[in-house]
Amino acid sequence: MRRFFFALLAWAGVVLGLLAGASSASAQDIGCDPGDREVRSLDFIGNHAFTDDELALRIATTPSTWSRRHLKVFGTRRCLDMDELVRDKYRLQLLYRQAGYYNAKVDTLLTPAGPDQVNVKFLIDEGKPVLISRLTMAGLDSVKNREQILSGLWVAVGKPYDFNRIQADVATVLARLRNVGYPQPDFLRNYDVDRDSLTAHVAITFLPGPLVRIGAVNVYDTPNKGKKQEISDRIIRKLVGIGPGDTFKEQALIDAQRNLYQTSAFRYVEVVPVVDTARLVADSTMDLKVTLIEGYMRDLNTELGWATLDCFRARAQIVDKNFLGGAQRLELTGQASKLLWGVMQTDFTRQNLCRYDYLNEDPFSKSNYSLNATLRQPALFGTWATPSFSLYTERRSEYKAYLRTTYIGGEASLLRALSSTASLRVGYNIEYGKTEADPTLLCAGFSRCDSASIRQTLSLLPLAVFSVAAARVRTDNPVNPTDGYAIRAESRNSATFLGSSSQLTFVKGVGDAAWYHPVSGGVLALRLHVGSVWGGADVNGVTQPPQQERLYAGGAASVRGYPQNELGSLLYVFEDTSQKQIQIKHVTPDTVYFVFSDSAKQNRVVPVGGNRLLVGSVDYRVRSPILPRLLQFTFFTDAGTVWNWDTRFPLGGFHPSYTPGIGLRAFTPLGPIQINAGYNPSDPVLGQALFTPNRDLAQKGGFVNVYCAVPDGTSAADASKSFFKNGQWQQVPNTVCNPTYRPSLPAHWYNRFTITFSIGPEF
Numbered sequence: 001m002r003r004f005f006f007a008l009l010a011w012a013g014v015v016l017g018l019l020a021g022a023s024s025a026s027a028q029d030i031g032c033d034p035g036d037r038e039v040r041s042l043d044f045i046g047n048h049a050f051t052d053d054e055l056a057l058r059i060a061t062t063p064s065t066w067s068r069r070h071l072k073v074f075g076t077r078r079c080l081d082m083d084e085l086v087r088d089k090y091r092l093q094l095l096y097r098q099a100g101y102y103n104a105k106v107d108t109l110l111t112p113a114g115p116d117q118v119n120v121k122f123l124i125d126e127g128k129p130v131l132i133s134r135l136t137m138a139g140l141d142s143v144k145n146r147e148q149i150l151s152g153l154w155v156a157v158g159k160p161y162d163f164n165r166i167q168a169d170v171a172t173v174l175a176r177l178r179n180v181g182y183p184q185p186d187f188l189r190n191y192d193v194d195r196d197s198l199t200a201h202v203a204i205t206f207l208p209g210p211l212v213r214i215g216a217v218n219v220y221d222t223p224n225k226g227k228k229q230e231i232s233d234r235i236i237r238k239l240v241g242i243g244p245g246d247t248f249k250e251q252a253l254i255d256a257q258r259n260l261y262q263t264s265a266f267r268y269v270e271v272v273p274v275v276d277t278a279r280l281v282a283d284s285t286m287d288l289k290v291t292l293i294e295g296y297m298r299d300l301n302t303e304l305g306w307a308t309l310d311c312f313r314a315r316a317q318i319v320d321k322n323f324l325g326g327a328q329r330l331e332l333t334g335q336a337s338k339l340l341w342g343v344m345q346t347d348f349t350r351q352n353l354c355r356y357d358y359l360n361e362d363p364f365s366k367s368n369y370s371l372n373a374t375l376r377q378p379a380l381f382g383t384w385a386t387p388s389f390s391l392y393t394e395r396r397s398e399y400k401a402y403l404r405t406t407y408i409g410g411e412a413s414l415l416r417a418l419s420s421t422a423s424l425r426v427g428y429n430i431e432y433g434k435t436e437a438d439p440t441l442l443c444a445g446f447s448r449c450d451s452a453s454i455r456q457t458l459s460l461l462p463l464a465v466f467s468v469a470a471a472r473v474r475t476d477n478p479v480n481p482t483d484g485y486a487i488r489a490e491s492r493n494s495a496t497f498l499g500s501s502s503q504l505t506f507v508k509g510v511g512d513a514a515w516y517h518p519v520s521g522g523v524l525a526l527r528l529h530v531g532s533v534w535g536g537a538d539v540n541g542v543t544q545p546p547q548q549e550r551l552y553a554g555g556a557a558s559v560r561g562y563p564q565n566e567l568g569s570l571l572y573v574f575e576d577t578s579q580k581q582i583q584i585k586h587v588t589p590d591t592v593y594f595v596f597s598d599s600a601k602q603n604r605v606v607p608v609g610g611n612r613l614l615v616g617s618v619d620y621r622v623r624s625p626i627l628p629r630l631l632q633f634t635f636f637t638d639a640g641t642v643w644n645w646d647t648r649f650p651l652g653g654f655h656p657s658y659t660p661g662i663g664l665r666a667f668t669p670l671g672p673i674q675i676n677a678g679y680n681p682s683d684p685v686l687g688q689a690l691f692t693p694n695r696d697l698a699q700k701g702g703f704v705n706v707y708c709a710v711p712d713g714t715s716a717a718d719a720s721k722s723f724f725k726n727g728q729w730q731q732v733p734n735t736v737c738n739p740t741y742r743p744s745l746p747a748h749w750y751n752r753f754t755i756t757f758s759i760g761p762e763f
Helices: 002-023 025-031 052-056 066-071 082-098 163-178 233-240 250-262 277-283 339-343 347-352 439-446 451-456 695-701
Strands: 038-045 105-114 117-125 131-138 186-194 199-207 213-222 266-274 285-294 298-305 313-323 328-337 368-376 386-398 402-417 422-437 461-475 484-494 506-519 522-534 537-539 542-544 570-574 582-588 591-596 604-607 612-623 631-643 657-668 671-679 687-691 707-711 722-725 728-731 739-741 753-759
Touching: 038 052, 038 105, 082 105, 082 117, 163 186, 163 199, 213 233, 233 250, 233 285, 250 266, 250 285, 277 285, 328 339, 339 347, 591 687, 631 671, 707 728, 707 739
Parallel strands: 038 117, 131 199, 213 285, 570 687, 591 707, 687 739
Antiparallel strands: 105 117, 186 199, 266 285, 298 313, 313 328, 328 368, 368 386, 386 402, 402 422, 422 461, 461 484, 484 506, 506 522, 522 612, 537 542, 570 604, 582 591, 591 722, 612 631, 631 657, 657 671, 671 753, 687 707, 722 728
């Protein structure tokens, strides 16, 4: 009932948003006066040098948004302005002229599209462009990196005389000169265009000036009021990363400023060259001026929040930004989650303040915690990389999958900023702990069905991982991107020579790519998430990676038509011993098997995960017509799966699922709060049925393990047997539990929707 209430609440929010959009559709006529004609379409005919999108960006005439034109429920209505239409004609002609098309002609054609509606077409006759017949670039003979500086430019003989691209090439050369030791380059130009012959002579003479090296690095540090300077000039010069005798590079100044800001120890940073013309002529050196205002060197940050699977979480962090006086950063962090579920175990807190319906199905929903001490050195070998060292202890869980307890762990890593948008991280981690997995999963995935072998998985073992992670993020907004892309990849590797137990070895690779682009008044977002795991321990002929390294899919940040982690293979667990659910069949006095009835319903579901992952998502995001800065609708389709690679089947057994849906996002200071409703058209997965006896049956009959279950009517010869040994019923060794159970189909179409809540972007 609680799950239905949350689903109803989510759908009420979506429906109210749609109704509000419909009721305010008439309010979208802000740019339209009575009698104005709505622009239904915008087309360009005859253009080849520029795409339709490039031309549309240069003019004012714009059609109504896609949602307004096709759905007629919400969106922006845009009307024709005849004065702007005339100006658009000349804007396009100017654009073509600057690109070398001096004879281009532009005309317009308006055709009715309905009552008070019009289609707009721009008819373009580009003509032949002016071509560059001669190209001269002089003045760089004395520059050591001349070929590299001139490489990759657009301008060349035979190309159109595009003034804007030529100017962009000049700016590129000047920027390259400033990064190889020439701080004040200049240029002279001579562009000779013959309109009759449609040819042009482009002559550019660069004036690089003297090759300059850094002189002194002068530091001007202003401490906090009433305090002395806390970070010494020596440490500041080290963080700057360039010094006397180094070749002047403009990018090095930008990097120095970023390095100083990244310490978080300064409120203001400026690194600029001191221009002294006489000194440049005399000895070709230039001093640097570093101006700083110190901030507070110690911070205390606290957080308290709630999330679907966290049931209240808290976090506290103490930061010393100048530990031991060397600008090292010491972070002491403590955090805990599932506070009102795993700590305050009362019926009131669990049923009213937590997602009882979710967490009660998860055997690993215990209090999670983490204590971490991290020391970060701001620079190593100048500004080559940022090292960090950590010691920690933690307990963390994956929903319905595992509970990992690390009693002591340590990590050493190096973070290298490759550019302002790209980074590379290399790390080595070693920890001592244990992983608890669902006994049914251990039985089905690792053939560990008896109590003794299940207890072996709880052994304390060392795990050592060498990891490499790379990222490149080029988006216009980190929280709600509308343009750009983000690529992330990580490799994790565990081996005995690194210090791992032989039972915990594996090789793992995961990657994630997202792309965003504005389309028809909204944003098109694409995502691809892939992963693969190789190796692992060989138990009874089955090779599997450690439970905490398996791959999972499904949930708010994955395929949104499935509950968290429940995409892919599933195990169905029966715990009810009544005759309506599970029956115990005797083959001989010492041999039994278990059957489930036709009306049987599993008590819980256990996700299996896998060693391969492939998930793709397509989102179309559009602002709400009311409160557009606050609300956004998302129309999405997710597709993919997680599975165990099997060479016996095509594509290794890959069978994707897809789930379309709709979502509503509200932008808050905490980040986007999202409600997604994903529709799952697929039938329930056929999976293994496993039986775990309750306490009474264990005490009375010696049933203490995990057992396979088969449909009622299965012959004894085809059933998985258990036998009585040492006072307990045990599964026959090396028994394979065949997939024999499929849950009943949803009673109604709306039961196929999965409602997910999250804070933060989906991807």
